[in-house]
Amino acid sequence: MDISRILLLLSVCGPTWAFTLDLDYGGVPLWINRFLGEPSVLTLKDRMDPGWFRAVNTQSCPLECDCPIQWPTALYCDHRGLTQHPSGLPSRTQYMFLQGNNIAILGSGAFANATNLRWLILDRNQLLSEQLDNVLFSNLTHLVNLFINNNNLTRVPVGLPSGLKQLRLAYNRIEKISEGAFQNLDNLTLLLLQGNRLTTIEEGDLKGLGVLNLLDLSHNLLETFPKHLPPSVQQLYLSNNSLTGLSENSLHGFNRLHYLRLGHNKLRNEGLDHGAFNLTSLVELDLSYNQLTEIPTVPTTLQYLYLEVNHIQEFNISSFCRTVGPTSYSRMKILRLDGNKLEYHKLPPDWVFCLRVLHNIYI
């Protein structure tokens, strides 16, 4: 078989965009940089006959894994019932796929020779915190993406490499973050902790995360709006907790916060201070599936407001506009109020002057 012709075929059929999108279970799509030669698939499952890779690729490859010729630095060992990490990892490996196995233990030597690793995908295994060696990641100075979603971790792994940009720990059983757990992660932009058992965030827990952009704490057991969050966050997800309110200064200092998701909580108007959402950087606010009876006061710069499925009975223009004039009006584009106790024909007559750039209203 003529390899060069197959390679040409692969490159013609493949996506022509430099950046492609691949979904994974952590909830946020993984951006792939094709200029860096990053693999554009997270699994080879059902794509090609593994025997073919073995036949055409002369490079060493652990028996348990597949080494595709088009991504010579990738090692695909996912979805094959492994209970141990493969031995003899080639030192060329930069992208390692181990998701969908049954691995519970990773000893100190597991990645000792894989010092060039950039991505390590361990989603959907059985990893236990007490079975992760403390120096497991210590040599991985090039690691940027570490995914350990859907495992059995009870704490944040220790000794995380300081070059990490993304750390995904969603759907584990983490109850508590210990002080300084992320201390040296100066470059971390994305941290997923949704689907754990966190009840609180203590003062030192998120210390050191100076450039964190997206923080997902949805689906935990938080009862009060967490303090001590990094002020750099632009996307903050706290849906599916048991929050009852926000105080005047809950969001104080979050001057870059654009997207705030608080759906599926227990928010009530009594728990919300009048100035709780007084933040002009906010673009999108999700308050759906709560227990609100009134529309909270939101900044006039807000563009997307989701209030569906609450107990709202009145629509007061002052929630959106402090005054109405040629330049003072709400920038709202989408307003969802369906699943409340409101009717379109009962809106006050002047609402269109305030919400004058609205694209869609759902009642």
Ligand SMILES: *[C@@H]1O[C@H](CO)[C@@H](O)[C@H](O)[C@H]1NC(C)=O
């Ligand atoms: C690392 O590489 C050395 C030398 O090639 C080899 O002896 C050792 O078994 C390797 N360790 C692992 C865990 O693969």
Ligand SMILES: *[C@@H]1O[C@H](CO)[C@@H](O)[C@H](O)[C@H]1NC(C)=O
């Ligand atoms: C880290 O690398 C050093 C030098 O190559 C090696 O001696 C050590 O065993 C490695 N440690 C781990 C935990 O992989």
Ligand SMILES: *[C@@H]1O[C@H](CO)[C@@H](O)[C@H](O)[C@H]1NC(C)=O
């Ligand atoms: C991990 O959790 C799952 C689901 O609760 C459980 O079935 C499995 O036995 C656990 N694995 C280990 C190694 O404890």
Ligand SMILES: *[C@@H]1O[C@H](CO)[C@@H](O)[C@H](O)[C@H]1NC(C)=O
């Ligand atoms: C953080 O990112 C910067 C810029 O990309 C890089 O120069 C630096 O080495 C990174 N830090 C670590 C600890 O890898």
Ligand SMILES: *[C@@H]1O[C@H](CO)[C@@H](O)[C@H](O)[C@H]1NC(C)=O
């Ligand atoms: C929140 O809970 C609802 C209802 O149980 C569910 O449909 C939704 O997917 C959950 N969302 C998140 C982000 O966990």
Ligand SMILES: *[C@@H]1O[C@H](CO)[C@@H](O)[C@H](O)[C@H]1NC(C)=O
């Ligand atoms: C909102 O914050 C601004 C300053 O950022 C302040 O002047 C204003 O009074 C606040 N409004 C409310 C309703 O708290």
Ligand SMILES: *[C@@H]1O[C@H](CO)[C@@H](O)[C@H](O)[C@H]1NC(C)=O
């Ligand atoms: C709307 O809210 C403002 C401020 O809370 C209040 O003064 C006003 O009476 C309300 N208007 C109606 C029609 O309820």
